[in-house]
Amino acid sequence: MKLENRRLSNEEFMTIREEVLNTWETGAAIKDLQANIEYAKSVPREKNFALKLQEAKNNKQVLTQPRAGVALISEHLNLLKYLSEEGEADLLPTTVDSYTRQNRYENCTIGIKESVRLNRSMLNGFPVVNHGVSGCRKIQESLDKPVQARHGTPDARLLSEIIHASGWTSNEGGGISYNIPYSKDVPLERTIKDWQYCDRLAAIYEEHGVPINREPFGPLTGTLVPPSMSNSVAIIEALLAAEQGVKHITVGYGQCGNQIQDIAAIKALEQQTDEYLLRYGYRDTVVTTVFHQWMGGFPKDESKAYAAISNASVTAAMAKVTKVIVKTPHEAFGIPTKQANANGLKCTKMVLNLLADQKSYMSKKLSEQIQIIKEETKCILEAVFEVGDGDLARGVVEAFKRGILDIPFAPSIHTANKLLPARDHYGAVRYLDCGNIPFTDELKAYNRRMLEKRAKIQNRPVDFQMTVDDIFAVSEGKLVGKPE
Numbered sequence: 001m002k003l004e005n006r007r008l009s010n011e012e013f014m015t016i017r018e019e020v021l022n023t024w025e026t027g028a029a030i031k032d033l034q035a036n037i038e039y040a041k042s043v044p045r046e047k048n049f050a051l052k053l054q055e056a057k058n059n060k061q062v063l064t065q066p067r068a069g070v071a072l073i074s075e076h077l078n079l080l081k082y083l084s085e086e087g088e089a090d091l092l093p094t095t096v097d098s099y100t101r102q103n104r105y106e107n108c109t110i111g112i113k114e115s116v117r118l119n120r121s122m123l124n125g126f127p128v129v130n131h132g133v134s135g136c137r138k139i140q141e142s143l144d145k146p147v148q149a150r151h152g153t154p155d156a157r158l159l160s161e162i163i164h165a166s167g168w169t170s171n172e173g174g175g176i177s178y179n180i181p182y183s184k185d186v187p188l189e190r191t192i193k194d195w196q197y198c199d200r201l202a203a204i205y206e207e208h209g210v211p212i213n214r215e216p217f218g219p220l221t222g223t224l225v226p227p228s229m230s231n232s233v234a235i236i237e238a239l240l241a242a243e244q245g246v247k248h249i250t251v252g253y254g255q256c257g258n259q260i261q262d263i264a265a266i267k268a269l270e271q272q273t274d275e276y277l278l279r280y281g282y283r284d285t286v287v288t289t290v291f292h293q294w295m296g297g298f299p300k301d302e303s304k305a306y307a308a309i310s311n312a313s314v315t316a317a318m319a320k321v322t323k324v325i326v327k328t329p330h331e332a333f334g335i336p337t338k339q340a341n342a343n344g345l346k347c348t349k350m351v352l353n354l355l356a357d358q359k360s361y362m363s364k365k366l367s368e369q370i371q372i373i374k375e376e377t378k379c380i381l382e383a384v385f386e387v388g389d390g391d392l393a394r395g396v397v398e399a400f401k402r403g404i405l406d407i408p409f410a411p412s413i414h415t416a417n418k419l420l421p422a423r424d425h426y427g428a429v430r431y432l433d434c435g436n437i438p439f440t441d442e443l444k445a446y447n448r449r450m451l452e453k454r455a456k457i458q459n460r461p462v463d464f465q466m467t468v469d470d471i472f473a474v475s476e477g478k479l480v481g482k483p484e
């Protein structure tokens, strides 16, 4: 079937579904889609992820959500209950393990057996597909808060079928955001199509009375991604989801570090997502936002880690995002203990509470940065539509081929890798080299000017060494890299 940004017909969807459910034994238990929807409808409304986000948006409340996932059902349940009660998490995740993300379910079978034998998690997340709908329903039924699947799966079709049949009402990911940062050589045509399936599935539940939230993965590689590039990808995935009928979309952004630029990025993302959805005729979509606390290298020192978590929480509060994804003081080491995870959540919530009644005032600097991000994003998105001859899906594939969309430090061979980012003197992420991104001369000059200002102050040339210094800076306790 030719790649096209067009809603899958029922016949097309059900044909693909037949094949998807046969890719692992646990697909057999969810063959009856109507029965799956009836079950999902029985989940109490207060446990619906999409509705909880909508309520938070209306109440201007910032919700907290951790990442968390371990191999066995009972341990995972204990973990989520602890994060919900002790950690005061407003929304619950299930972070899925790396084997499942690559559809290597046979490795999960081994990992589950080893976890039982050794009495500790031998997988770096919860193997949703292997535990199947019975295991995932047990998780959902035992919790009193909404659950979301968080992963990094290029082909998440079976995973998505199982989680929604289990009453999980949110799914993270997208055809770009779960491909380019997560795999080496998976064609975009493939993952855009596979995520059209996931979006259509979410929409079918929605059309039968079960609101489902979809969340493109905002941060991408989480390494110096300029806000206009990550915003462009988020808006594109929101449009692709809306075309399939998705009504609840959370667009996301990963903290870059300069507070004004980060708040501006969230504001620009919110405004332009609404703008583009409206422009392309999607009128009844509920758009919320998510801010990911620092995604780069974390300090090992616990006090410094809490400083990074608190600092990110201030930005989340001032940007008035709908939810913030929380880091832990174990970030520099690996999978956190439940205590460390809960501590990151409590640290975050304390900052949010202290700032709940304050708001960031629109300043000249902030509105200037919002404008810059919106203009850069507009240049990118208009070019994507143009090279796709008006079809967004085909435009994405062509735009990556030409380097109009380009994600820095991505493992995928399907990104041009010509975009070079670096921080300006204030720590804002700028384009050191725009590669083939069709920015106006004014935007190129602005980025250059900001980097030259840093070069002058640091008495160094504008070059790649800035980028290298910036990559290691935060784990060395500063934001802007300094020359040796």
Ligand SMILES: CC[C@H]1O[C@@H](n2cnc3c(N)ncnc32)[C@H](O)[C@@H]1O
Binding pocket: 067, 068, 069, 070, 095, 124, 125, 126, 327, 331, 334, 335, 336
């Ligand atoms: C997107 C990458 C983020 O996901 C986090 N992460 C990955 N797997 C798990 C996990 N199983 N439990 C908690 N956090 C996790 C990781 O620490 C990093 O902050």
